[in-house]
Amino acid sequence: MRDIYRYLLFLCHDHHTAEDLVQETFTRAYLHIESIDDTDRIKRWLFRVAHNAFIDRIRREGRVSLGETEYFEQLWDRETPESLLLGKEAGEEALKLLEELPEPQRRAFLLYHHYECSYAEASEIMGIGLSLYKSHLFRARQKMKAYTERRMRRE
Known part of the structure; x- marks a missing residue:
């Protein structure tokens, strides 16, 4: 569930929307769980369901709303002060590039x-x-x- 949430949060850039999409994903999964034959493929199937839920949301809204990147700035590994100082600038630039x-x-x-x-x-x-x-x-x-x-x- 955590991986699905992070994936959806990165796609939609909004904590509340991501939570809604996770709920929608697992509701859809619950309703159609019988359709999956191979239990080894459940994670992939859940990502697919989440992806489809996101696409459906985009189509309903007609556009993607861009949110703040504060959440992703908080995800950096903060093991030591040195790693924070060295990686912060590079991480921000890489995140900006990834968003572009x-x-x-x-x-x-x-x-x-x-x-x-x-x-x-x-x-x-x-x-x-x-x-x-x-x-x-x-x-x-x-x-x-x-x-x-x-x-x-x-x-």
């Missing part, structure tokens, strides 16, 4: 790198073909790599 990615690239990047879905699982969650998913992920990685190279040159 086109929506399909952002979703592809998050599903693979943050939620550790396989290519096949992520493409199924997003409802697109495997080759298109790989294309989105490749483009997102290229943009993140270019950002890292620019940052290294500055330092």
Whole structure:
């Protein structure tokens, strides 16, 4: 449930909307749990249900509302003061870059790198073909790599 919530929160940028979508996701899942044959695929199936709930919400609203990024700034690993100081600026820039990615690239990047879905699982969650998913992920990685190279040159 926590992974579904984080995924939806990153997509919609609003705590209350994400909570509503999590509730909607698990309500839909409860109503259709009999339709899943392979219990090993439940996590992937839940991400797909959450993704569809988010898409349905976007269609109903007609637009995506952008929220504050304060929540994500609080998620940084704060093990030591040094890691906080060193990572804060880079993290803010990376988050800003991630938010600037086109929506399909952002979703592809998050599903693979943050939620550790396989290519096949992520493409199924997003409802697109495997080759298109790989294309989105490749483009997102290229943009993140270019950002890292620019940052290294500055330092």
